[in-house]
Amino acid sequence: MYFRSDVEIRTYITKIGNSSFTVGHEAWQEGELKVKGQAVLVYYDFKLQKSIPLPDSIREILKTHMFPSMDVSTSDAENDTDSPCSV
Template sequence: MFSEEFNVRFYETDALAHVSNTVLVGWFESGREPIFKLFNPELDLQNWSLILASYKVDFLEQIFYGQKVQVRTFISRIGRSSFDVYQELWQQQKKCATGTTTMVHFDYQSKQAVAINKSIKAELLANSYSG
């Protein structure tokens, strides 16, 4: 599991006094940074090799300003060239949201998916979700 903690910023709240639903997608992306570094340790955008294929977010509880949030990131599926990232967002010991993102190891020049090498697969497996 990878874990990141964020302060909820005032501007991330909405007129209903809780965190706007659009903010979670950004937090989840930030929580995937350790995974990005497995494929590209320097995060060199000229040599990027991942593409986002889909994402889904489920909102379970309201999230509020003034209390930190934690994003927990796991790998829930690994295929030949793609994998699913399962994430949970926690605040005050409550699971407030979950998300699943499908990422594809991708060659932008050939515009094709590329097999994930064995060493990266092993790192992904080491961070897999056990339910």
Template sequence: MKEIKPETFKETLPIQIRFSDIDALGHINNNVYFSYFDLGKTTYFETVKGKSDISWTDGLIVVAHIEVDFLSPVYYREGIVVDSKVTRLGDKSGIFLQQIRNVKNGEIKCRCKSVFVTYDAHTQASIPIPDTWRKIISEHEGLEEEKVLAE
């Protein structure tokens, strides 16, 4: 089993497991985890946005790469949350770290690292992360300037 180092997350979203999420073995189907991670991303951006007038659609976010470690199955009726944070911002991309965690015992069930790219749908090209996004995410996560600007 892969060694998972503990991480601190500021954003946590409780997940309601649906009947359709369960496979024949009685646990959550692996492809369903991706919808949980998407919910976590949506909630993350809404939380970080706060009361500002920042628009997350001025420069769309697309997932360019995703890697997942499935550590332990999640069963129906198990209380779980998805934890989310941005760990790095480059010029045109950033890295999300997310995990599915059991709320009773803290066991990490699954960990996901995804690279997102800011993208202009009109030109169909990547664009620099808007300065307002960079500032608000960096302040929220406490990212250092060197880490933020590193690509």
């Protein structure tokens, strides 16, 4: 990564489970994938002190951000097979 050079961050959902979902992240700079990562987020009830199923309303919103349905507008992602944003 280079200082004073634009960085494009791509974020998308890679998996939706019963009570959790996985978010993927990519950092691109000058047409190259520089960093990839992921995070698992759990729907948690603090009163019950346990995970609980994702509500259908949240599940439907998350589905719209699954990476296969992403509108990939740059040719870089189309040519990079390491990126889940590839088509």
